[in-house]
Amino acid sequence: xxxxxxxxLAREFVCPKCHGHGAHxxxxxxxxxxxxxxxLPANSYLAVTCGLCGYTEFYHLAIAEKVVESASELADxxxxxxxxDP
Ligand SMILES: [Zn+2]
Numbered sequence: 862x863x864x865x866x867x868x869x870l871a872r873e874f875v876c877p878k879c880h881g882h883g884a885h886x887x888x889x890x891x892x893x894x895x896x897x898x899x900x901l902p903a904n905s906y907l908a909v910t911c912g913l914c915g916y917t918e919f920y921h922l923a924i925a926e927k928v929v930e931s932a933s934e935l936a937d938x939x940x941x942x943x944x945x946d947p
């Protein structure tokens with residue numbers, strides 16, 4: 862589901878800064894130092910970058926995949942915005 866996950870994030874992204882639609886999604890790995898800053902064990906993330914202004918959100922890859930899959934089942938795209946909360 863990785864490609865579907867990325868496609869869906871890119872498609873449903875609405876930039877909170879410029880309210881633009883459409884984003885570039887890239888899978889990134891972070892090093893040990895960055896992992897220590899985040900309360901998450903794994904170190905693969907999706908960087909979702911606004912194609913208009915460059916604003917970037919990071920999603921934990923494994924969780925994003927689960928959320929996107931469950932959001933697809935429920936057909937409720939609002940679920941996607943909840944995972945950035947602490
Ligand atoms: Zn933007």
